[in-house]
Amino acid sequence: METNAISRRNFLRVSGLAGTALCLGFYFPANAKNEQLISATGAEHGFDFNAWMRIDTNGKVTLTDHRAEMGQGSFQSIPQIIAEELEVDLKDISVVFAQGNPDKFGSQITGGSSTIRGSYKKLLKLSATAREMLITAAANKWNVPAAECYAESGHVIHRPSGKKLNYGDLVTDASKLSPPADIKLKEISQYKLIRKPLQRLDTPMKTNGEAIFGLDKKLPGMLYASVERNPRLRGKLKSFDASAAMKVPGVKNVFKIQMMVFNTTRDGVVVIANSTWAAMQGRKALKVDWDESGFEHVNTADIYKQHEELLQKEEGLSFKKQGDPDDILAKSANKIDVIYQTPYQAHAAMEPLNCVAHYQNDKIEIWGPIQAPDWVQGDISSKFKMPKEKVIVNMTFLGGGFGRKAFLDYTHEAVAISKEIGGPVQVIWSREDDVKQGPYRAGISYRAQGAIENGEISAVKFKMAGQNIDHWNTDKRGTANNSTTEGFLKPYYDSIKNISFADVPYEMPLPNMWWRSVYASTNGFGYESFINELAVLGGQDQLDFRRKYLRDERCQRLIDRMEEVSGWKSRKKNEGFGVAITECFDSTVGQIVKVSRREDGKVKIDKVWAVMDCGWYVNPDIIKAQVEGSVVMALGAATIHEITFKDGLVEQNNFYDYLMPRMSDIPPVEVHIMENTADAGGVGEPGLPPFAPALTDAIFDLTGKRIRKLPFKLSEV
Template identity: 40%
Template sequence: MAISRRNFVVRSTVAGAGLLVGLRFSGPMLLSQESEKAKKKGPVNPFDAYIHVHPDGNISLIVAKSEMGQGIKTGLAMILAEEADVDFNAVSVEQAETRPDIYEHMGTGGSGSTMENFMPLRRAGASVRELMITAAAQKWNVPKTECEAKQAIVRHTKSSRHATYGELVDAASKLPLPDPEKVPLKNESQFDLIGHATPRVDIPSKVNGSAGFGLDVRVPEMVFAVVARCPTFGGKPLHFDASKAKAVPGVRDIFEIPALGKDMYTAGGIVVVADSTWAAMKGREALQIDWDRGPAASESSAILRQSLRTAASKPGKRIRNDGNVDEALPSSAKRVEAVYEFPHLAHATMEPMNITVHARAGEAEVWAPTQSPDWVQRTVAKLLDLPSQKVIVHTTLLGGGFGRRYMADYPAEAAQIAKVVGKPVQLVWSREDDMTHDFYRPAACHRMRGAVNQAGHPLLWSHTITSTSIGAFWGSPDKLEESEVGGAKQMPYTIRNVRLEYSAVPSSVPPLWWRSVEHSFNGFAVECFIDELAAAAGRDPVEFRRGLLVKPANWKPKDEDDPDPARLRGVLDLAAEKVGWSKPLPKGKGRGIASYHSFGSYIAEAAEVTVTGKDFKIDRIIAAIDCGQVVNPESVRAQAESAIIYGLSAALKNEITIKDGAVEQSNFDGYDPIRIDEAPPIEVHILKSKEDPGGMGEPALPPAAPAVANAIFAASGQRLRRLPFQLKT
């Protein structure tokens, strides 16, 4: 892919202050260049990151990527340090100020941080190295070919002359940029950092307690606020009595804020402002509120489940239609039908929603654990009647994101409160607030039909998806299937007749992206049903899959989400090998497997289980991963283990249920994640790859549940088609 010098910025900073490089990650992965002179002629398109080489040779990477446990600040520093050829400890990654006029893309999600940044950062780092070599060669009046850079020092190979990057940075800042397409990048054999395990830079502060999360923010004269929200979705207060709440020591003020609609999606409610979170929460407990529970009060999970099942029995919008499913059906030897059901799920971040807003005359300052600081900025600016550039957003560390912290509901509430209070205010959600007023993974029902012929080959694959729709929630009636059909649309197995349909079912329960988004349920449906077809054909599940993962000689992906069958087969084979697939197991034990592609990565997982009556135990999970070029293998392993645990929690325990329009679960006692003593041993095996990096925050989640479900079938003969799992005797 071409990279143009027109789209790469190299300029000096304040005189004598070093070299500044601006680069763009998005679009066609362009790096951008404009001189100071060109910049002064008019506005410059914003960039995604800046690299500042200081006079002392240290380097700052200023980037708008939120750190929420995925280790991105370590990974980005590794990439830059590798190609710039400096010590890893000489690179610091700084959180960018929220300036859409300077930074183009400020969101963090979709497992995209490494995917987006890898090659642009490599070329930017290599360009810094090349500028330093050129500056040294000119200083010594020698050919560039006689100079080499290593660990931030340029040496003349034919003499003892050498200079540090810090000594060369002023001269380098005045040089024209080398062609990014021609800047030499390191060969893999030359990597000192990329591909090598590196301790995360954020771990020490998290261990010693000095790390700054949103709840750690303290501002002089700050007050604290909580909101009493209607238990039902869309409900509102009719009347409230605050007399007892105002008598609680420390309570300062109580007032109502209205619900806000599109782009903010707040519930509205009664605000309690106090000197401490404890006083605010005790004041809220003392409120007496009469609620108008609204039309959602008649909704329940039982009603929604039936609506989903009914919709799944009818035709939907045709998404994929290969061959002719109806004509193929009569020639089948065996037919298989299955219905898979999935509940709403909460994000359940360890740190509940919170934000601090200080509204002053003509400006505001915000401290937020957010995946989307520019959305926070726009929201706060709109509600405080300020230009966006007058709102400064500081992105803190995030105690978990999983898509939840992309939303601007809690920033909107805080802005509403700050406008009334006139002081710095920290809005805090309790765990119960977080669980009962989340935006939830859609509930879904999948109806599958398939058939095999006498030879055991699959003839057809029919997949109908019904769900509550994220697209409908966002007001996109022509895009109801977006965020609902990924992975199912790209079903990788070579079957001549394939049909995929989708229909949305209305609900008042607000849906949102959840870790791995629709892949969390589409991966289960696809990988369980291919197992059911293998059983109907009397074939081994691994060999059945292998035979259907065919890569023609002229294969080309239909789109960026279309999986490479050979790479999927590679992880399938590795997982089967590492779990000892062909080795016999005693009665009551079983093995299952699932392989899946999402977010640019390929992962197969094999599970071993023991089934005893209605109980089962996961003995171990094997994960085989092809995520392209690995930057930090320790981060890959950590993210894989985390996603597997998250997926197993959904498979074994988690479910959000609705009764009378309200969520029944309110804390971890009712929505319990997998605990340490319940977590199975997890082995992670990483394939060596020269492909571009894929994401790793989410892809290990989709195969976890189907691998376990398929293992339970192998051990007991029971097919589990509804999550969370419940075995029959």
């Protein structure tokens, strides 16, 4: 929760919710009185309490997770934080999803690797506060000094006598106390749970079928919908013939629908049935005539040709500039001028989109795999003119999201369909719908110019051309993409005196949006590949080259660790080693990739070493899993799959032509975590950007072939 630093004035404790319990949470200064609230429910103060943590009379702890769990591990890491300072056993903690409500929970978007880094300090303080209140309650019962008592495994123990009370026996008394003003948190060296590779609490429920995903949700009288959507964002519906569809057993109704996609609408034809299968079969029987005139039908080759022409002709919108790189580049004789290109990508989460909606005259309720319940609540309230408090958004588990399930199109469509049929409905997207409809990670092209004089970088100039997410979300045309430098390490600015970044605006009627690590996933390839080329131009080792320019202590330690774990200095003949270091969401990740030739002469990836500096962290196993997953996703985007367009239509359909990496494609990935006391950074996304530039650098080291366009096929190198 992105709130002010916790204090007695924005900390709240409440008793009386769901029976006698100790409930603790936060309130937000924007919608609370400037005083500490103490009451049975807080209702008489006009305040709706968020109740982040509840300790019941049976000693069990319930946490309310205000963000989505889509595989990143928040159902483990948040309890691990709470259990550490509260001194309870993880088995006594259960987690429930919060409903969408920014007034209660602040930002609920699961993105930008923000779940832990945005909340951990408050959660530690909240848990320690509860522990101290329970200790005080026990000390009062025994009429002993609180300093003689300590907490352990959900009990308060009196050290001299050995007397013990369960938290459940203390919650009523504790709920009547004022929260202590000063709480001392544990030192990292005192942690018993945090920074330990504990098994995830959600693994059993996700393997035994207990976990509820969006497709599992059922309501009485619920019908099912499958939608034939226009394959072009700007296309309209001319007409449709539903006669054959209505003959399919189980089909109830067929009608036109429109869903919002950013600032425009996409036409579709809905088939309503009493089962998913019937709805899908009815959809196949539809005859639809689309109006596809009046706008450009683009091809992938044309997009990149236009990028290249713009990068050569236009200076673009300046995003950052220091010194005078243009003057130095004009005069330098030892320089390079190259273009890097990255492809459009689908999100391709294992669980396709789905949503259950029930529109009623006095409220709207939604269930599904939703990354941003607060955004959905606001969007539906606005579009359907329903008071926000009457829009109830319920999160389920997500089978992957990567940014796609933070979008608002599929929830809007589901509510519109429910309103039309007058009852609850589950809208299910097929894999083909997901792949062909987008939105996509935009393909980006980069022009990089740089000069080396006396072995030093004298000037660097970057320009990027590609679709800008901001132009869909807001009216920011005329300003540079605010992610132009995302992924580029800030310490470079202190050591490269002449450097500039610019965004060359490029508009295209293709829906584009966030993708795992957002623009760092493309910027990282362009910028770090160019750092490697500058090192070669200067006749220097790529890792030593970075050491010279990334002078801050954390980067220096990261580089030392990369060199140590990979054996960088002891590379052998016929081995190719490549390196890249990127930063996003307050974490820095360095990767070294090793490649060699197979017996048939083709290149293979032997190993990946990843070193992550994410500052304060919770569970090393979760970090390793997220970095490994990031490498797999980056490998696919670099060498296997892309979204391409022909005559304005997406050419890919499903996993048979939008291929995924296979187990046999995945090299060993060795993950190392830097130990420090810095503030927590993100984990779920920063492991992706450095892989592609490190891989192509390794291939250059082995073969002498420089790869500047993704994706490429390893078998053809």
